[in-house]
Amino acid sequence: MADPARGYEQRLHRQVGLFCVGFVAFLLLMAWAERAGLSRGWIGPIFLFLSVMVYAVIGIYARTTDPEDFYVAGRRIPPMYNGMATAADWMSAASFISLAGALYLQGFSGTAMHPGGLAYVLGWTGGFCLVALLIAPRLRAMRLYTVPDFYAVRFGGRGPRLLAALGAVACSFMYVVAQIYGIGLIASRLTGVQFEIGILLGLGGVLLCSFLGGMRAITWTQVVQYVVLLLAFLIPVSWLAYKQLGTPLAPLAYGAQLPKIERLEQALIDSPAEREVRAAYLERAREYAERVDDPAAALAAERGKLEERIRMLKAQGVDFSLVIAARRELAALPRDEASARELWTRAMNESLEHAKPLGGLPRHGQAFAGNPDGTPAERAEYQQSRLSFMALMFCLMVGTASLPHLLTRFYTTPSVADTRRSVAWSLFFIALLYLSTPALAVLVKYEIMQGLVGSSFDQLPHWIAQWARVDPGLISVQDINGDRILQFGEIRLGADMIMLATP
Known part of the structure; x- marks a missing residue:
């Protein structure tokens, strides 16, 4: 007598196998259609x-x-x-x-x-x-x-x-x-x-x-x-x-x-252009620090500048989209001193982080932060880095083992x-x-690092603009030092961007 469980599994194998074959065929069909001129839209x-x-x-x-x-x-x-x-x-x-x-x-x-x-x-x-x-x-x-x-x-x-x-x-x-x-x-x-x-x-x-x-x-x-x-x-x-x-x-x-x-990474740390970017971010951090010291005066000055800019744009009869953009910038200003201080403090901290080598990113292959054989501060940082790594790993293990939708x-x-x-x-x-x-x-x-850094801002890949339109927080590039050449420190990538943009 045939085993019902075995027959059930064989039927499942056949159905899943047919789906896999059909899906691969569909991918090949789409690849052929793209080559034949089918729009990516x-x-x-x-x-x-x-x-x-x-x-x-x-x-x-x-x-x-x-x-x-x-x-x-x-x-x-x-x-x-x-x-x-x-x-x-x-x-x-x-x-x-x-x-x-x-x-x-x-x-x-x-x-x-x-x-x-x-x-x-x-x-x-x-x-x-x-x-x-x-x-x-x-x-x-x-x-x-x-x-x-x-x-x-x-x-x-x-x-x-x-x-x-x-x-x-x-x-x-x-x-x-x-x-x-x-x-x-x-x-x-x-x-x-x-x-x-x-x-x-x-x-x-x-x-x-x-x-x-x-x-x-x-x-x-x-x-x-x-x-x-x-x-x-x-x-x-x-x-x-x-x-x-x-x-x-x-x-x-x-x-x-x-x-x-x-x-x-070492070449980027030593690069004069990258140093210019870091200096520009430090200058931005200093400007934000001045605003944080007196947020009321800074907020009034920013509002006055934007209102004057809107008046000038209207007087010059420029494209109305520029006026709308300036109005949006005015509307986006903080509404009170507390929110202004919070916004500018966050911007100051971000600028200080970006002013570090490699835009604030750690070296990719380093074992842990700090140095076990260095100064007392470096040894303390090394120990803290190891403990943080182990603590996060433990929490993730226990958390994974308790997720209800997995259990x-x-x-x-x-x-x-x-x-x-x-x-x-x-x-x-x-x-x-x-x-x-x-x-x-x-x-x-x-x-x-090898292909994108050093590109002209006039010839950046189209995927940068496409993803920036979906969510500006995913990716942004800005010519901080004004040389029209993209530096590593001028690229801001969100964590989701690495997988989403790879295809």
Whole structure:
């Protein structure tokens, strides 16, 4: 007699395999269409629309009225697919979009106050080890539906259950805010719609793929999402590695760029043009400090200058858009002394930070800030940097092991042993991306230092203006020293920009 479980898994393998083949064929078709002249203004919306429709079809196909199917997917998700779904659940906006940016901006180990990106990689990965050893098997053995259910059984009474429910809601709310922001960024960039409309499009897709089938629909949607995420991440980083190193195996080859980055960092620190930029930022910091000393007088002077400028523009009969821009600048001025002092103090601190070598970024490959063999102050900074790194890594491990949307995934496997295997698969699928993330940060930093720095402001790549229109906080370039040549200290990149701009 045929084993029903084995037949079920074979059917799943066949369906997921067909999707992977179809998705790769779709990518090739889009590549051919772009070469044939299809506008990028159409390619982005096509990608977004078809992705949402695929998720919606899965959600409708997986609809169910069985409570066990709705809450725990019938407890029959094979370990490998549950691992893929967990990895997709975890590889959300924070990991997929921002982690490479954290490594770019903070280096491997960061500073005494801001631990580097490797703390996130090690902490988040270590959290899954805690889940595998201490949590997931116990949860699955109790055959419950949610984390609050577990608290009610483990500790007894309605109080612990309510406390766990409130904690899950609070944790999920803060986590979802980051995902919504990521949805808005990507949807607005791909389709050209407003940021708020992009959020509504993304949330509509989430609703379509979840409300009819619950955990059953979400699981298979996330399996599909993992395939999309994996290709979306690995294709750009592999292409960048091939461009710079002649091989697509970025995690194995990117170490060759670290010595080059170290030499470029030293050249930038010694560059006369970069020193001019740092001096200009110091002058800005001094001006803001003067404003902070007497905010009332400074605010009145700024308002008077802008009002006079508006009068002159009107008298000269210039384009009305310039008048509107000046009025917006006037309207953006702080309304009182307290807000002016706060704004200018923040601007002063930012200018002081940018006046440091490399625009305030730590050296990418340094072990820790400070020097274990240096002065007492350097030794103290080194010790503080190590402690901050370890503390952040520990907090991330414990936090990962307690996230409710991850823990509920381990109620869906057929047995306790399958739950352990599921966590192992999760680590494998997450590692495919996490091993490539440091490589992406290094390759992008080399690309910017070697290829972008030194470019003329009149010939900057078009993606800078495109992303600046989506969100000015993502990227800004400004000719601080007035030489019309882009210096490293004149580039301001947000953490999300590293992954978003790479394609």
